[in-house]
Amino acid sequence: MVTKKERRAAWCDALRSGRYQQGVGCLLSKYGKYYCCLGVAFKVYEEFNEVTRTPRPGRSPLFDGEATKLSKQAQDWFGLKQPDGHYVGGSLAADNDVHCHSFNEIADTIEREPEGLVTDED
Numbered sequence: 001m002v003t004k005k006e007r008r009a010a011w012c013d014a015l016r017s018g019r020y021q022q023g024v025g026c027l028l029s030k031y032g033k034y035y036c037c038l039g040v041a042f043k044v045y046e047e048f049n050e051v052t053r054t055p056r057p058g059r060s061p062l063f064d065g066e067a068t069k070l071s072k073q074a075q076d077w078f079g080l081k082q083p084d085g086h087y088v089g090g091s092l093a094a095d096n097d098v099h100c101h102s103f104n105e106i107a108d109t110i111e112r113e114p115e116g117l118v119t120d121e122d
Helices: 004-016 037-048 072-078 092-097 103-112
Strands: 053-056 059-063
Touching: 004 037, 004 072, 004 103, 037 059, 037 072, 037 092, 037 103, 092 103
Parallel strands: none
Antiparallel strands: 053 059
């Protein structure tokens, strides 16, 4: 069985892979080209789970009904406490959208597991 820590490691690998262009404000841009860090998480999640993508003409698509955060299922699969990757002192969503941290920097944060980011269960 793959642990949640291993799933987060796969997410970090995807963030560092260079396959995804970084965007802000939504999981995937309306043009399907730019991802936020949580959108990359959905791409990893989608490799192992069924995800419902709902196109919205002129707007970003929905992933399992979400446009800006992880669904409850994806959140639980990665072992995150909050759907926006909230942790004490920040969130992965804000690191991506507000603070303009690179995907490499965000992967470093995920690996550090700051207080409040991940659940204790595996």
